[in-house]
Amino acid sequence: MALSKDRGITMNDGNKIPILGFGTYSPDAVQKSKCEEATKIAIEVGFRHIDGAYVYETEEQVGRAIRAKISDGTVKREDIFYTGKLWSTFHRPELVRKCLEESLKKLQFDYMDLFIIHNPYSMKAMEACKDAGLVRSIGVSNFTRKQLEMILNKPGLKYKPAINQVECHPYRNQSKLLAFCKSNNIVLEGYSVLGSQRDPRWIDTNTPVLLEDPLLVAIAKKYNKSPALVAIRYQLQRGLVVLVKTYTRKRIEENAQAFTFQLSEEDMKSIDGLHKHELHKSGNIFWSPTVLPTR
Template sequence: MELSAANHRIALNDGNSIPVIGLGTYSPPRLTSKGTCAKAVEAAIDAGYQHIDGAYIYYNEHEVGEAIREKIKEGKVQRENIFYCGKLWATNLIPEMVHPSLERTLKVLQLDYVDLYIIEVPMAFKALEACKDAGLVKSLGVSNFNRRQLELILNKPGLKYKPVINQVECHPYFTQPKLLKFCQQHDIVLVAYSPLGTSRDPMWVNLSSPPLLKDTFLNSLGKKYNKTTAQIALRFNIQRGVVVIPKSFNPERIRENFQIFDFSLTDEEMEKIEALNKNVRYVQLLM
């Protein structure tokens, strides 16, 4: 299927679909002014985004919900056009806490359901299945799972719903080729967080790798296509079938990041970008 700004969803294994680009909403709560996230989400929806990635633990889901509801009220979108991904945090993996955690997210968002709910370690998936049966979530996914952990879930006796996505760090310096191939073989969509690298915060970022957006080859492609280096990096992943969720609260960058449907990289360029792989993570929290 040819992706476009108007039609950029790809199929999930449960019959639902996911927009290939979304807005990441994590930002340090103490360093982010009140209302910043809401304005970013509104700007994203105005720019054509349908996919918003968030989490209760980001402490801004109330602003995300506020922005979504405002755009629905304005008639800019309908609820069924918005794809919201929430997360079950590691501290709430006891089965009895799963349903209340999702209910809490829905209460904060003031929405009836989330489109995708993901877990970050291989526990509590059974309780999540009950949440899907109850209509509180449309699709179930995982995050930061390696091949072995995915195999454990896929081979679990009595599995009712297999994960539709696996959200992991993925960008031209960390291309995840083996994991991507495995996911594609099992009809699981890979979702890339930090698709543009990350901020250079030494508290949680591996600074041994150079900044992705300063890469010479990516910059040369940007000049060729009259695109930003970020747009080249995002286009690379969506051409591989990888969903991208770049985070930005800057309205101009939010709009720029969405403008990746009016050009294509050649096969040779794709191969050269894949060759940039350093197999090193930026995000140290999970190393």
């Protein structure tokens, strides 16, 4: 998983993924209506990794945005790395390709760059989609070490997951999972890098707000950056692929500045110390909608 000069990581299948991605999840109809324009802005300011999913219900908007930026000469299709996800109602092997093809139709793409599952039992069907040329890389989401081992030790495995997409931020830094993934040449990709969604169904809302943490605020002041940018940079320096999400042009542009500075080793260790062992009410959540806090 070597970091390339053009800010990408080469995955275990030889394909390259940009290390900073733009998330397209929208919590309501109002936000969905803004998704197309926000995706265009993200591409204009330099994002080449777009993270989507069948369940987000924004694939048509995202597809239009990408095609518009291809039409005006900003990018070519091969410049864009698009991630899609298998929704839970399609886990039966005979339905996996159907979900992928429905997403491709909405996007008006011939292929996806990465297709992710939340369940280890669909891997063989995912491999078939890769063999068919409908997707170039396959990965997983919210997998624990035990679930990854289940796949890696599966007899007849043809392609091991290229990536594991999980919630990851200074309060939940996934250090053990990161070490395991690195040792098995699997990229760890972080969502909610600015802190957990503050949904009372999943998290104790009495926990501190990450971007208001005194240490993070102090480090941000030291570098003359925002706490959000420090949180993003922290993950990049740890070797993660990072997903960020906002529909505000100013903040999209700000997030793209994560490559303009570097945190010291001392500051990295200080941020490591912010890890809290348990934030969620129910331990590991087998499926999460990749909710990215909006700024």
